[in-house]
Amino acid sequence: MAWDVVFYRAADGTVPVDDFLDACPTSVRARLFAILDAVAEAPPPQFSGGGHWEAMHGAMGGYFEIRAQGPKREQFRLLCVLENAEASELKRRGFPGPALAVITGLRKPWMTTFSANDYTGVRLLGDDYRSTIPRRIAS
Amino acid sequence: MAEIPTTDTSHYQRRRARELADAEFREEYERARVEIAQVDTIMRQLDARREASGMSKADLARLIGKNPSTVRRLFTAEVNPELKTIVAMASVLGARIEIVGEPSANTDSSTSRSVA
Numbered sequence: 078m079a080w081d082v083v084f085y086r087a088a089d090g091t092v093p094v095d096d097f098l099d100a101c102p103t104s105v106r107a108r109l110f111a112i113l114d115a116v117a118e119a120p121p122p123q124f125s126g127g128g129h130w131e132a133m134h135g136a137m138g139g140y141f142e143i144r145a146q147g148p149k150r151e152q153f154r155l156l157c158v159l160e161n162a163e164a165s166e167l168k169r170r171g172f173p174g175p176a177l178a179v180i181t182g183l184r185k186p187w188m189t190t191f192s193a194n195d196y197t198g199v200r201l202l203g204d205d206y207r208s209t210i211p212r213r214i215a216s
Numbered sequence: 217m218a219e220i221p222t223t224d225t226s227h228y229q230r231r232r233a234r235e236l237a238d239a240e241f242r243e244e245y246e247r248a249r250v251e252i253a254q255v256d257t258i259m260r261q262l263d264a265r266r267e268a269s270g271m272s273k274a275d276l277a278r279l280i281g282k283n284p285s286t287v288r289r290l291f292t293a294e295v296n297p298e299l300k301t302i303v304a305m306a307s308v309l310g311a312r313i314e315i316v317g318e319p320s321a322n323t324d325s326s327t328s329r330s331v332a
Contacts (some may be wrong), residue, residue: 081225081228082229083223083225083226083227083228084227084228092227095231096264098231101227103238103240103241103244104240104244105226105243106235106241107235107240107241107243107244107248108245108248109246110232110235110245110246111244111245111248111249111252112252113228114232114249115252115253119256128255146310166224171221171222171223172222172223172225173222173225176225211223212223214223214225214227215221215227215228216224216225216226216227
């Protein structure tokens with residue numbers, strides 16, 4: 078069964094993923110949607126990843142990364158969490174079934190790394206997302 | 217007990233539909249879907265054969281002369297697998313990579329399909 082894809086919505090009504098995608102080149106945005114659809118159609122652990130989808134570790138444990146490369150090898154990431162639980166728990170969170178929740182996106186030049194602050198920012202949004210019942214998502 | 221209402225989860229599908237109305241987006245999207253599906257199919261078939269043979273990723277790495285981390289990354293990380301590595305893994309797993317024509321292609325035998 079294909080999963081839903083949902084975007085986190087902040088308390089002020091903004092949708093960080095939408096803002097991130099709006100700023101991406103069209104080719105990168107298309108690729109990110111293609112990967113999101115591939116993951117949603119063959120949810121973990123069915124989708125091998127093939128370099129586009131990977132579980133994160135350490136301080137970012139519990140998050141998954143969608144990866145795409147843009148012009149001049151610029152790196153684009155979507156940071157996601159899985160909404161996969163018992164039906165009653167999913168219902169409590171407001172979902173009709175399992176979902177891939179995209180929290181936000183990050184981008185960086187080739188051969189550079191994201192800073193601890195970058196990841197802290199993602200976790201702040203993710204914590205806000207996970208603290209709301211039902212989940213606050215773009216609609 | 218009152219029914220818990222579910223949240224509207226259609227935002228993504230609506231945005232996707234809007235994006236696909238743009239020709240440039242659609243072309244890149246469709247190209248990416250084909251590429252992702254083909255790479256995923258090959259990697260999943262290789263991994264399934266590895267598991268069926270009871271071989272660990274480290275075993276497979278040793279047999280093709282690569283570091284275990286290299287093989288692990290082939291299945292998950294941001295790398296573009298080298299064709300010769302894919303062929304070596306297929307060979308060790310008793311399979312081969314073959315190019316076959318799509319039914320609609322106007323050539324005798326030339327688009328890719330995995331037969332791992």
